[in-house]
Amino acid sequence: MSEGSKVCVTGGNGYIGSWLIYKLLARGYTVHATLRDLKNESKVGLLKSLPHAEGNLVLFEADVYNPTQFDPAIQGCEFVFHVATPLAHEPGSSQYKDTSEAAVAGAKSIFMSCVRSGTVKRLIYTASVVSASPLKEDGSDFKDDYTYSKTLSEKHLLSYGNDENGGGLEVVTLPCGLVGGETLTSSPSSSIICIAQIVQQERAYKSLKFLEGLLGKVPLVHIDDVCEAHIFCMESTSISGRFLCASSYISLQEMTNHYALHHPEFTVKQEYKDGQSKDIKWTSTKLCDKGFVYKYDAKMILDDCIRYARKMGEI
Known part of the structure; x- marks a missing residue:
């Protein structure tokens, strides 16, 4: 890829989206980023203040609930990162009955925008590790509409990528584990706070506990590794399919015991430390087999979450 190649990131003001844009700009890419509201000065200001943003970052207003709005942002790009997702249903929406319907329609529309552009080579979707649950293939046992919507969207995008009408567009999905580390956004990421507050809340x-019950263990991944994995999938010569993105698989007992040992300033409930340990083995080497290398292990992720949460006054 040549320096200055255009790429698009949907959901640019979110936890993963903003970090991804930060890294792409540092590598010399021209980034088209979408936000739901360009009048939100704090979110727009965050992205415009990133290093190398001037002249290399173009912001577009687009909402998954109005998926045709993504066409201008995708036009002329070589790669598209679809990170945006509705976290809660828009109560005023008459077009979609819930977030699952909106998310799937948005994913399909963005895929077709990529095909129509004539320039996009690969679509990379930020999926959720909950889609790897062995419960039911249709996701009907999932706890909420958000997890179900992520699973359905990934399933549909993978099927579009295999469709003969896909115009040869490669589709990569990255089901990410629970993401920890720091954030560029002004508000703390719920995943970081959840990891850090386990000993207090x-x-x-x-x-x-729900996630462990769903998956057997809690897959963890650092925000830096998440974004590097996305860029790795973009810069690979040819790649498609599903790649689980998680560097560590840890039980709640192991997590709370780590905090009790290395952060004695927190009082960890004995019942947490003595929780039942499950002999469940998780592994996914597909991404590493392609040549990707994780930099952060479980200890580094947990400690970074504690450090950041303390800095933000959350613990």
């Missing part, structure tokens, strides 16, 4: 513990 019952709600955080229950959320991770």
Whole structure:
């Protein structure tokens, strides 16, 4: 790829989207980023203040609930990162009944925008590790509409990539584990806070307990590795399909015992430390087999979450 190649990032003001844009700009790419509201000065200002943004970052207003708005942002780009996703249903929407319907329609429309552009070579979708749950293939046992919408969107995008009408467009999906580290956004990421607050908040513990029950262990990945994995999938000569993005697989017992040992300033409930340990083995080497190397292990991720949460006054 030549320096200055155009790429598009949907959901540019989010946790992953903003970090990805930061890294792409540092590498010399021209980035088209979409936001739901260009009048939101704090979110627009964050992206415009990134190093190398001047002259290399172009912002577009686009909403998954109005997926045809993405055409101008995608036009002329070689690669598209579809990171945007509706977290909650728009109550005023008469077009879609829930977030799942909106997310799938948005994914399909963005895929077709890529095909129509005539320039996009590969679409890379930021998926969720919940789609790797062994519960049911249709996702009907998932806890909420968000997790279900992520699973359906990924499934549809992979099928579009295999479709003969896809115009040869390659589709990569990256189901990401629970993402930790820091954030560029002004508000803390819910995943970081959940990881850090497990020793203090019952709600955080229950959320991770749900994830462990869904997957057997809690897959962790650092935000830096997540973004590097996305860029790796873009810069690879040819790549398509599904690649789980997680560097570590840890039980709640291992997580709370780490905090009890290395962060004694927190009082960890004994019931958390003595929780049942499950002998479940997780592994996914597909991304590493392609040549990708993770830089952060579980300890580094957990410690970074504690450091950031403390800095933000969350713990």
